[in-house]
Amino acid sequence: MKVGEIYTIERIVMGGTGYRYAPVRLTGEVALLDSEILPIETGKYGAPEVQRFTFQFLRPGKAEIQLARFRSFDLDDAIYEEVLPFHVESAGDLDAVSCGGWSPFQKLTPEDQSIFEEAMKGLVGVSYTPERVSKQIVKGVNYRFFCYGRPATQGDHSFPAIVKIYAAPGAQAQLVGIQRVVL
Structure with missing residues (x-):
C-alpha cells in the first residue's frame, strides 16, 4: 500500500439479526472515510446486506485494521477478526494523483x-x-x-x-x- 491509497473491506450481514461489524483497531495513521450498509436484494426484509468500510492510509509505516462482529444489545458476544497488517510506503513524485483520484489528506492551504x-x-x-x-x-x-x-x-x-x-x-x-x- 502507498500513502493516499484507498482500501475497502466488505462483510455480509443478515438483516434483522442485529449483527453488525465495526472497526475496533486502527493503528498507524489509517483513517475510516466511509461506512455504509447496502441491500443485496431490494424489497426483502431480513435479507442479507453488505456492510462496506472505506479506509485511507495517511502516513508511511506500519498500519493495522481489525473488525469485530457484534450486536449492540449483547457486546459480550463480540467476535474479533484477525488483525490485518499493512506496510505503507511513501507516495513518490511519480505517484501524483491523477484526474479522478483522491489525494492523500494534507494540511489546508x-x-x-x-x-x-x-x-x-x-x-x-x-x-x-x-x-x-x-x-x-x-x-x-x-x-x-x-x-x-x-x-x-x-x-x-x-x-x-x-x-x-x-x-x-x-x-x-x-x-x-x-x-x-x-x-
Missing part, C-alpha cells in the same frame, strides 16, 4: 480554508473545524475535509467528521454532505 468557509456559511447547530483535506479533480474539485465538529449545546464534546464539498469553476462551493467518523 488558504484557498482550501476559503472554500470550506464559503460552503459552510449559514450552517447552524454544529461548528466544524477543518484539520486536513483530500482533493479529487473532476469537472471542478471534490473536497473531503477531516474536521472536528462541536454541537451548539452545553458541554465540551467534539466528534470527528468528514465534510464533503464540491467547487466548480466560477460557481459557489457547495456542501455535499457531512459524515460522522466512527472510531
Whole structure:
C-alpha cells in the first residue's frame, strides 16, 4: 500500500439479526472515510446486506485494521477478526494523483480554508473545524475535509467528521454532505 491509497473491506450481514461489524483497531495513521450498509436484494426484509468500510492510509509505516462482529444489545458476544497488517510506503513524485483520484489528506492551504468557509456559511447547530483535506479533480474539485465538529449545546464534546464539498469553476462551493467518523 502507498500513502493516499484507498482500501475497502466488505462483510455480509443478515438483516434483522442485529449483527453488525465495526472497526475496533486502527493503528498507524489509517483513517475510516466511509461506512455504509447496502441491500443485496431490494424489497426483502431480513435479507442479507453488505456492510462496506472505506479506509485511507495517511502516513508511511506500519498500519493495522481489525473488525469485530457484534450486536449492540449483547457486546459480550463480540467476535474479533484477525488483525490485518499493512506496510505503507511513501507516495513518490511519480505517484501524483491523477484526474479522478483522491489525494492523500494534507494540511489546508488558504484557498482550501476559503472554500470550506464559503460552503459552510449559514450552517447552524454544529461548528466544524477543518484539520486536513483530500482533493479529487473532476469537472471542478471534490473536497473531503477531516474536521472536528462541536454541537451548539452545553458541554465540551467534539466528534470527528468528514465534510464533503464540491467547487466548480466560477460557481459557489457547495456542501455535499457531512459524515460522522466512527472510531
